[in-house]
Amino acid sequence: MKKNTISTLLAITLLAGTSFTAFAEPLTDAQKQEMHYNKQKLDEVNSKINTLTDKIEVLDAQIEPLVKNIQENDKNIEDIKADIVLVQKDIDKVKENFEKKQQAFGERMRAIYKSGGNESYISILFSSTSISDLINKVQAVGKVMKIDKQVISDIENQKKVLDNKKQELQDKKDEINKINEKNKVEMKKLNKLKAEQQVEVDRLKEEKKKVTVNLADSEKTLIEYPISIIKKDTSSISELRNAIEMLTAARESITTDEIDNQAKEYIEKAKDIIASKQQSSSSNVTAGSESTGVSLNRGTYSGNVSSIIAYAYQFRGRPYVSGGKGPNVFDCSGFTSYVYRNAAGIEIGGWTGEQLRTGRSVSYSELQPGDLVFTNGGGHVGIYVGGGQMIHAPRTGDVVKVGPIYHYSSARRVIG
Template identity: 25%
Template sequence: MKKKIITSICLCGLTLTLFTGATDVSATDFDQMIQRKNNEIHQLRTQRQTVQQRITDLTNEIAAINQEAQGLLAEQEALYTVIDQLAEDIAELQVRIDKRAANIEEQARETQVNGKSDQLLHVVLDADSISDFVGRLHAMTTIVRANNQLITQQKLDREDLARKQSASKDKVAVLHATQSRLEAQKGEIEGKQADLNVEVSTLAYQESSKEDEKQQLKAEKEVFEAEQARIREEAAQAAARQAQIEAAQAEQETSLAVVDVVDPTVEEDRDAAGADRDRPADTPEAVQPAAPADTPPVDAPEGAPAAPAAPTPTPEPVVQRPAAPTPAPALAANGSAIVAEAYKHIGKPYVWGGKGPDAFDCSGFTRYVYLQVTGRDIGGWTVPQESAGRVISVGEAQAGDLLFWGSAGSTHHVAIALGGGQYIHAPRPGQTISVGSTSNWAPSFAVRVH
């Protein structure tokens, strides 16, 4: 009997030790994991300062690019002013040269047809007097001098025209180079802005993820600790019950020991009683009463449902068939839709860097139109738009195709072809979206967007 009591006490103590040990280790593990998340979050917040500095640097770079772009736009505007003035001067010179050339040509024709080459001889021979001769000679000299001045001025004007045309050509080349730099800067700004967005979103996502993981660990720890508290409470209650049993047994043994001292024969009776108590009782097994064999089955009443229905068969899984791909719209249909969308914006102002819908620059306009019609982003400046499709000649261009000015890789302008030698574009600062003609400004190449 004493051995059983000692064994029970040992088992109870071992059980409590196991519960307590498992609780301590697991709680410590949760605390360590939460601490690791705290450390990771702290590291991310430390990195935030570095990232924030990077964001500040990128913002400053974008501001510097925009400032340089404003300078280039001012330079471009000055070039446009010079080019426009040169164009006016060239047109005026051309008018004067053309008129003067017509007069000279007319005089030459009259001289050839009417034989006016001997006019000086007639002046001399037909003079009535010396004074008449001098007057006629002076008039002829004045005419000859005027003709010579006319020819000289014609030569000077032609030389001036050639200089102005050359200067205009040089200015246009500088203008195109400036426009190409502006387009490249738009691409640089887009790249910097994308880097900036990635830095910000990555940092926010990492911090949010780590914070979520930390909160998840805390929730799991709370659930675990609640469960362990329940287990400890049950173990304590079991230990208390065990202690009560042991106290009762101890009290009983003490009482028996007192009886042994008074009457030694009681020990023999106690041992016999203990032997009888330790012997397992012959307990008859519980027998379930059987139903009488001759009990007739109970018929279901008429109209009542018959035997239980068979189980509902499991429905066969529905196989999702992939939808047939929608055929791409024909080129003509796409081209018509692109042209229709482009015409909606006629008269809207040119603003460098404008992406719509109220103001555009050249590549912002083409990008917006294609995005609205096709849902495709063809790029935010001219160079990536060059790669949006297949390069074709200007003669092959149809309505909706892209027209480019400049060399591939450094284009400075883009428009949407309308067909019939016309295009629609955002021309330059101070102007609005309008229709132009390839006869006045010929593109370099075209691209048919896939």
């Protein structure tokens, strides 16, 4: 989780006053570890789901052409079956024609030879009126027999051609069937792998639900306080704006949809409440006093601290320049001095050495947002914002930002 988000969230907890100081305590190591573990676990589960999903997509890409080929082959097989039926009909017609021709030929042969071949030829011989007539009759009989034989031969050839065509179609159908069977075996294998991986994806999704619930519980603590401010009828416009800022910052690192949707919902509610309060506010409350986020009651602990934190956050991203006192550039002590002076009207001194003597000393375990935090043996200073974080101007080449306390040395409480 982004640490500056945690800082923003915990800093805002002082907006409601001292009765909520428990919320301002730094996150315990256990809380940090739990949140880190849940986010890490969710990332791992998501990574596994994505990896398996990618594999399933690869399998889908391999299955798709197989399905297409099987469908095309099935269509081809049906077309071939239809062709075989047509060829068979042609074969049946040729066969029928062959049988008719063969029968006619047989009848003629029987007519010629019904009294024996010799008698038939003798009959033709004696019935002839001349040698020429005899020759013509013999030739005519021979010609008829030759034609009949040729017709039968042609029909037999047609049948052979059709039989061959039918066999070719059958062979082609058998070949396509073999390819289809092979494709179906491969597709079954791929679908099995896909199903196995889908089972694992489903298991991981269930695990993700559990991890998400745990993470939502962890992330819920980050928005509970600003939501309580928004729910509180007595919250001022500046407090509501600070709550909006905190929820907006939290959304940058919130992972779960449930908590993010809650944050969005209450941001919109806060905006509606602010609009309503502005409409009904008395004429002596200027828009400027509210828009700066500075509480009108600077004598209260909550008002001053919330003003300091909200004001300090306006300068995030401003560059560090040695000796910079603001508002466009800062060094570490120049930043803390500028914020305290303009947000709370308190002079804490312009140098780290002076600030080390302001207020009263507090231990790390006693830290509350708004405290001055000194690091590197007292050579660097920032403003504590909660959650073990501080807002500060770190070093040359860097900018005002929220970050973890490092090389802790001491702390001073200026307010409270």
